Amino acid sequence: MIKAKYQSVLDLGEKLKIQNGDVKVEGNQLKVNGTANTQYEKNLIWDEIKKVGGESPTDITADIKVADTSVFHRHTVQSGESLSKIAKHYYKDPMKYNAIFKANTDILKNPDVIHPGQELIIPNL
The missing domain is CATH 3.10.350.10 (LysM domain)
Incomplete structure (x- = not known):
């Protein structure tokens, strides 16, 4: 159920080719990890999380790193x-x-x- 709620986030991660992506459901919380190519792509993921879950969602945690910090x-x-x-x-x-x-x-x-x-x-x- 929780995974379905955030499916658009997972789809965006695939579209952006997030590296080392990992998605787990633990209880009522979705845990998402991975590495975005740039800070801009990381921001897109966070924007989608907030669009689905609100400004401070409590049912998802995301640890998104950035591969290339030299550029936006x-x-x-x-x-x-x-x-x-x-x-x-x-x-x-x-x-x-x-x-x-x-x-x-x-x-x-x-x-x-x-x-x-x-x-x-x-x-x-």
Whole structure:
């Protein structure tokens, strides 16, 4: 029953390819462990847990580690995107586009010119 309640969390973990994932039911509590690729992906898991269980759920414990702490995330540019649109997605603030630009000056020469297929580092702020 408890596992079914949090099925969307488990599905997201599979979609994100959480490493060393382990799920156990102990009594009325679900215990979830694993390693997310980036802090952004860990945040997505926690957002889904809170969406299902509320702000402070008592029927689930999660120990999610992060494999790559050097970046917040890695993003592949899609057609129609801009650095400000990407910054709004990851940081909820389009004006933080310059942080993404500065983290990618090895492949970007102008913050107004990005191309589909480029992999950008989304830095930790």
